[in-house]
Amino acid sequence: MLLYNGQLLLDEDFALTLPNRGLFFNDGFFETLVWTNGAIRYLPHHLARMQRAAAVLDLTLPSELATAESLTHTLGRLATSNAHRLRLQFWRSGGGLYTPETTNCHWLATTRPFQPNDAPLAAAGFAETVQTRLSPVSFCKGPESLTYVLAARERAQRGLDELLLLDMAGHVAESVSAAVFWVTDNCLFTPALATGCVAGVRRAHLLQVARKHGLECQEGLFQPAALLQAETVFTANVAGIRVLGSLGEIRWKTTSPLLLRLRAWDTGH
Incomplete structure (x- = not known):
């Protein structure tokens, strides 16, 4: 089943109508959410990123998706079991060429089973x-997706478990589909959004809980040497926290007291 503009449909009964500005011009964005225990994980962070993306693209979010309550109620119609990975796609309605004709948008919600993934990356x-x-749109998901498609292709061709992306000035930015963090001298480091990395909801959540518990955190522009000299390096997205084992000749510790505390705070234990 899927939801298209609020209508519950079988997958085989769904078809996109043309013109479609999402298909023609990539005029929209998407959000990947996890539904567990009757709720959306990291809901405030998802909603904030959706609202910011809509504002930047000059789109009006549909009322059934515009608040925490309505978003939970609407997507709950698809959540027939305990754990779901939901994809929420928005694209501008209407036709035209590059110049938009409206701020209204169509939306599509699809679902598949959710499998958490905390497996190490060698x-x-x-x-x-x-x-x-x-x-202006690098913080959200969708407009820059081709970058990550090409990165995933390079990762596969090189036989790596993970690929770390740099920005145009050579600063560490993110991984293919997750934020990157590292631990040095009991401090948590992560690249700033100024690198053009996605403003990941798990990234925002981890920084929030770390600061709440008094952990020193630094967001900034870091050269690769800072990461290579770290004690522990890991990635984080809605699916999980994954520790990196090595990069070339560099070997990192696969656990640390700080990371153990961070995992506990992340799950509320």
Whole structure:
């Protein structure tokens, strides 16, 4: 089942109508959410990113998705079991060429079973074919997706478990589909959004809980050497926290007291 503009449909009964500005011009964005225990995980962070993306793209969020309560109620119609991975796609309605004709949008919600993934990542490398770049839409998911498609392709071709992307000035930015963090001298580091990385909801949540518990956190523009000299490196997205084992000749610790505390705070234990 799926939800298209609020209508519950079987997958085989759904078809996109043309013109479609999402297909023609990538005029929209998407959000990936996890539904567990009757609720959306990291809901405030998802809603904040959706509202910011809509504002930047000059789109009007549908009323059934515009608040925490309505978003939970609407997506709950698809959540028939305890754990779901939901994808919420928005694109501008109407036709035209580059100049939009309306701020209204169509939306589509699809679902598949959710499997958390905290498995370690043995071998990482720095991307050689793509870079991130800061733009008015680099914080949200969708407009810059081709960068991550090409990065995932490079990762597979090089036989790596993870690929770390740099920005155009050579600063560490993110991984293919997750934020990157590292631990040095009992401090948590992560690249700033100024690198053009996605404003990940798990990234925002981890920084929030870490600061709440008095942990020193630094967001900034860091050269690769800072990450290579770290004690522990990990990625984080809605699916899980995954520790990196090595990059070239560099070997990192696969656990640390700080990371153990962070995992406990993240789950509320």
